Amino acid sequence: MTDTSRNQKPMSETPEEIEYELRGQIGSIWSGGRLFIGMYTFLLASLAFSYFYLRAANNGLLWRPHNITAPTAYGWTIWGLSLVAAVLVIFGQRRLRSGNVLDWQVAGWVGVACGLVALAAQIWEFTAVPFYPGSSGYASTFIGWSVINIGTLAGATYWLETTLARSHRMRRESGTASPELSSAATARLFRANVASMTYFWGFVAVSGALFLAMFYLL
């Protein structure tokens, strides 16, 4: 969500115009983050609709024969790790706001590790599911959820990692202690990006809980 810069040939700008553009960029990151969540909600809602539609139809009594379920331990592990990552990211952002950049970075990198382990577990789970993809409606929607969740975890972890990498590079480039906290344009854009990314991680954890309940508990 930092794709707002357009570094083309230099032009003449007043300070007011520069500030106006910057506010537009920050606003775009803010509203872009919310639009992205809206978009993702409809994607996940499509999956949820499929789940409940096939469950209600229960064609050929093949919604979930013998009440077979995907490995619950994997489900809890994957969701637990994404929850931990989300909590760390939220905690980190609070620390960043109060000026503790190092805390944010440490929390963020642990979050990246959690995201990557969750991603690996989600992929590895394919080797442990006790059904074939097309054996039932449940099996099909579960595979669909797994594929979407792989994309979600990879995307969210990518967003977190790139934000952290930017933080380190800003430090190297500026040579100052906490460039993330300055009033410079890059820092303000950076903080807006952190806020949107944090919001998305919260969304990942909440939506993950709903699908955990649907696929492993119900």
Next chain:
Amino acid sequence: MTISAERPTKSVASSTSPPSPHQGVSWTQRPGWLSQHMGTAIIAAVLGYAFGHWLGNYVTSGYPYIANSGQNSSANALALIFAVVGWLLGIGALNYPLAKLVGKEADHETSVEGWSKYFRYTLDHKVVGLQYVVGVLLFLFTGGLLAMAIRTELLSPTTHVFGPGTYIEIVSEHGTIMMMMATSIILGPLGNYFVPLMIGSRRMAFPRIEAFSFWIFIAGYGVIFSALPYGGFPTGWTGYAPLQTQAGPGMISYLLGFAVIGLGMMAAGFNIAATIINFRAPGMTWSRVPIFVWAILSTAALLTLATPTLFAAGLFGVLDKTVQTAFYVTEHGGSSYLWENLFWFFGHPEVYIMALPGFGIVAEILPVFTRKPLFAYKVAAAGMIGVALLSFFVWQHHLFQSGINPDMRPLFMLTTELISIPTGFIFLVGMGTLYKAKIRFEVPMLFAMAVFFNFLIGGVTGVFLSDVPVNVTVHGGFFVLSHFHYTIMGGLLFAFMAGLYYWLPKMTGRMMNKKLGQWHFWTMFVFFNLTFFPMFIIGLLGQPRRVFTYAKNLQMLNDFSSISAFLLGFSFLIFFANLMWSMYIKPVKAPANPWDSLGLEWQTANPVPVYNFERIPVIMTDPYHYSEVGAPALADLGVGGSGDRVSSSGKSDK
């Protein structure tokens, strides 16, 4: 905050030492053969295709072969996916996302001059807009040729040009190509080019996402066209299961093609919505936003929220074909109805994704050529929002005859009829603007007027179709076919042409030839109606869609329709001839504001500078105060310190 009144300027350029031409620019972005452009994208796509095919065969050797085809569906799907990834890598769309992994910010973009910039990944919304013009015309031309093939086959019920299988492949490819094109035909070229200019912005919110939306749109064209060498698909553009499940390898191209185009649609909608929300010039309150921008915003909202469902539906279909899930396979616990529901949950909002920008263009053009304020501006904007909202609640009317619970029919009949109310608002706004007007019948206005005529027929027949009893009689036949051609082609395509004739002088600096434009309009209008109106009768007499033969007594009507269709195709040749003539053979320089429009987009310099406006304008009123004595100036353009003010005559006066 003072933005465009007298103010000191700080030149960013002068505050630093003069940069070298390629300072901070990676070699991949520098002009020249070694840089990234469409050529490298094609090479990378071919390599990606080969790699994906090999990978699929390697990973799933001996597993899911498509019955009677000798092909491995996983290999086919992976080949197309890696071809798209290769295409994006080759064009440079993934440079920045990859550089971000190590914390790098965007490279400086070099401004490539000349025609080669149109073959590159560029961040200038105006270049992207023109790229889209060519892109959608490519779709339109291909889909049009397929339509000619369909009408050729229907010249006779007994003498056949194609076999039944080939015929349905042509019909399916025609429908899919046209629907994909139609989702972007206005938002892509005209939305991307003109929204920033109309809201007084110097830029798009997410320029890389905007460029991505175009290049993946072109990749989608390649993917959907790959269905033909794979043997096509027999389902029509709607891709219904269970036929989808039984279809050959071409079906994967359909499913992936829609998913890929869906990504582009989401990206385009996301970027334009964020731009309109955040980059409106100071003073451009929501009640001053041009009506075309309202239409594009409503469309962007639909694209952002409805398209993920299409993406999910396509993904599930690909999973059914490759890893053998059973989303749409009733015998294995899935349901073919699931596809129908997901598809139409996207598909009906898509109708308005196509219609709303057309309404926006017409409403934008009418005041210019009637020299009257837009009648009931707020009603028009509310109508667009109303249509966008209600479009999510009507999808089941496509399933009236599918065996759904009959108790559901009245509800969806009601919601469908309800949506005709806000649509009627927009129609009446147009009529109110035309009332007692002294109309200038320029070419854009002719096309705009035709939209009302065509859409009235398309809309009224739509109300018939929403009635269950009528629907029972005419569904699946030529009546439905004619109805949606009247709304989509008669509404959207005519509106696109209106917009193109209206705005091309701004986009290219050249006027389209008026005489040829009039010939184009009259041939297109007359032969469009002569092609599609008889189809209502053909449909009422019982001819079904997608069948290559028909009852002998319908031949005369079909022949009449076919010959009219060929002449309709000829009208597009007039358009292309006009385009070539006016742009290249005998170009005539366009005046700065050829239609005397009050629109902000006409107040910038010609050609439009890279940053659109020398100073960010301050908006003082809406752009529809035509012929009003003492109307306030539209905007303070802030040029030269004292500020240019645009009067209600459309002229800039200092």
